[in-house]
Amino acid sequence: MIKEFQRLKEDENNRLKLEWNFQRTLAKVNYHIHTDAIKENLIPSAISKTQAAIIYANEADVLNMALFGKTAKQWRDQNPEKSGNVRDYATLEQLVVLSNMESTYALLIHQGLSQPNRLIHLNQLAITQMTSLVRRRNNLTELRS
Structure with missing residues (x-):
């Protein structure tokens, strides 16, 4: 009985890892939609690659601020022992919202919003979607108990 329980828990953990990896990959793919919108609408052709990199980083931090409440630098300063970035440590729900936000952000850029x-707009979206996803997860957890 114990071995079967352990096997089921391991299967569940593997499934959750797979879901997380899928959502992380999706967020990375959607990031290209976001960066293309920046390139097409916010980066003047006459600036250096260094200046363009600063614009990309500033725009990425808008997503970070909207979802995580901090910039990439703030997260790195608060987590010097961790490698990667805040998105590598995001929950499944955060990755789902991030993926949605990236495509919405591209649309907002195309529309010319400051x-x-x-x-x-993105922070309101993040709050609404995170509330919904966390509520759903909690309901599912209660049903399983």
């Missing part, structure tokens, strides 16, 4: 207005 960066502060994009941040407000």
Whole structure:
């Protein structure tokens, strides 16, 4: 009985890892939609690669602020022992929302919204979607108990 329980728990953990990896990959793919919108709408052709990299980083931090409440640098400063970035440590729900936010962000850029207005819109989206996903996860957890 104990071995079967352990096997079921291991299967569940493997499934959750697979879901997380899928969502992380999806967020990486959607990031290209986001960066293409930046390239097409926010990066002047006459600037250096270094200047363009700063614009990309600033725009990525809008997503980070909207979802995680901190910039990439703030996260690195708070987590010096961790490798990678905040997105590598995101929950499954956060990755789902991040993926949705990236495509929405591209749309907001194409529509010409200012960066502060994009941040407000994305933060509202993040709150709404995280609330829904966490509530759903909690309901499923209660049903399993």
